[in-house]
Amino acid sequence: MIKKISYAVGVLALLFGLWGVYVRLFEGEQSANYGSYISWGLWVAIYLFLAGVSAGAYMLATFDYLFNVPQFKGTGKTMLWASLVTLPAGLASIGMDLGHMERIWKVYLQPNFTSFLALMVWGYTIFLILIAISLYLAIKAPEKAALKAVMWIGFVVSILVAGGVGFLLGGNAARMYWHVGLLPVQFPVFAIASGAALMLLLVGWFMPSLDGKQRGDLLWLLAIISIATSVAKLYFLLADFTQSLYGGAVDNVIAVQSVLTGPYRFSFWVVQIVIGLLIPLLVLPQPKLAKNGFVAGLMGLFLLIGYVAARILIVVPGQIPEMMPGQAEVFHGPKLSLAYTPSLMEWSVTSAVLGFAILGILIGMDYLLDYLTRVMEAKK
């Protein structure tokens, strides 16, 4: 039943998303709500989120293929597939954000390697290739040393690209709210947290074929990882916010206040904190609930929703403090605003991206991975 609903959600999300993709491709960016002052919005946040999920899923695949954690046995292929699907979805989201996406080839053929953005494009491309090779080897010969070698490289690259996304924001000295030394450290933690949340959802809802005891143990282990990473995230948040407010640097205070008491308070308190952190932190420590597939899957979903909110609440508030205070008031025009709520078109494109990811993961788990395994075995 859950699977049918999930397929339906995926199809509906994709269908709703086609409208936004059409508008974006053929009418441009006018119907987006980001602008010249809040220049990065929902799509950038979704890119950060999905890139993190992809890196995290890869990290969790190493639990099976590299570290041989018994509870994770047999889950590596699924997590590699999830990683392979979510990364292009994230890249599609950032691609739609480009004013001239048809020129993306320039990043490969005419790159500026002093640009961290260019390095990230190259890094993610290498990571994508590594995921594909890992999956190929995992299907073809999971017991061979070649898989371990590639997975080691992929493991290191997954940490680097996850941290790199943190650096992409953290390296920006003009934005006080982002310019925190710990941001590149936090992002790999966010990545493994989102990977674990995705796995809770996948194992809880879509992998009943796993042996009953292993499934329960795996869900419990994932619950512990999720609790640990959630507590760590909560502490990061506490440290960031208290330091910002206590320090009193104006830009930081403006950004933090926009989250705590300003226009983003609902997203923060309800979505990120209550749904994304408190409910999972109340439910997951209870082994009986954590080992229940439906509940575990639901908590995975809640955690993921919270992580989406968290990404938005890193990207957007960092741009609210004006670079030159008063600038937004003296010259008026479209897209010259410090207020940002994603437009329907932006949500629609995001819906397409998420619909693609949902359907991609489900189709892979239900058909593609089995099909590819059969093809490989037939070749042997």
Added chain:
Amino acid sequence: MTEANLLEKYASEVFAGLVAPVAEGLEISALSAEDLPAKEDALVRMERELKRALEKPVSERRWVMVIDLRRCVGCNACTVACVAENKLPPGVVYRPVITEEIGTYPNVTMRFLPRPCMQCDKPPCTEVCPVTATYKNEEGIVVIDYEQCIGCRACMAACPYGARTFDFGYYYLEQLPVLDETIVGMETASGYEHASQEYGRAWKREKRHDSPIGNVRKCHFCLHRIKDGILPACVTTCIGRATYFGDANDPDSLVSELISQPNVIRLKEELGTEPRVYYIV
């Protein structure tokens, strides 16, 4: 009442001392125009210096802008001139005049800060561009290659002066109706909006995806005017002669004179961006 009597009657004691020679009956006569010391308009001088700088090799020029905040009256003529010169569409601005109100109503005064691109010598916006679409050209001006820009807006996020805006493809004449030859409508009149000559070439900007639509845009000190020996539009339009432009590598230039004074600041010096826009305070 004679002039001398008038002064004697109304001048204070201190002032009386100053005007004593007059009060004592010295003859007063109006100065003829030839007798006045010749004072050249700053624009004339800067035009001459600009032509002199253009005779030098490109790499030896150092363009700077100096803005005398004491003379800025906040008229926004520079903002409007820039919009007209570069045919900036709605939502794109290169040189806003930031206004600060000081005091509490009704006891308020205003302070104005024109903010062009700072043309930093260490620009944080160029290094983040993934395709080198924005860079410092040989004259030290931070430029954007519209045909190279992928529209990622990383430079906008990196600029600490908020000097970059994004061209979303708006037109001022959009939805303008056509009415019996009295209102000409978008189709007929939009040539004006399409005629930008930025960077010395025509930007048609007719279709939804034509650059600079989908690109980041910024002030470039009117490079296309400079190369023809014409000062930037914001300089020539300033009614208070508050904006100066020239070659800081010419020790005899007006801008060199101005920035050698102690009452000169640059914005956000602590970031190490080395701006080329100086403010006289």
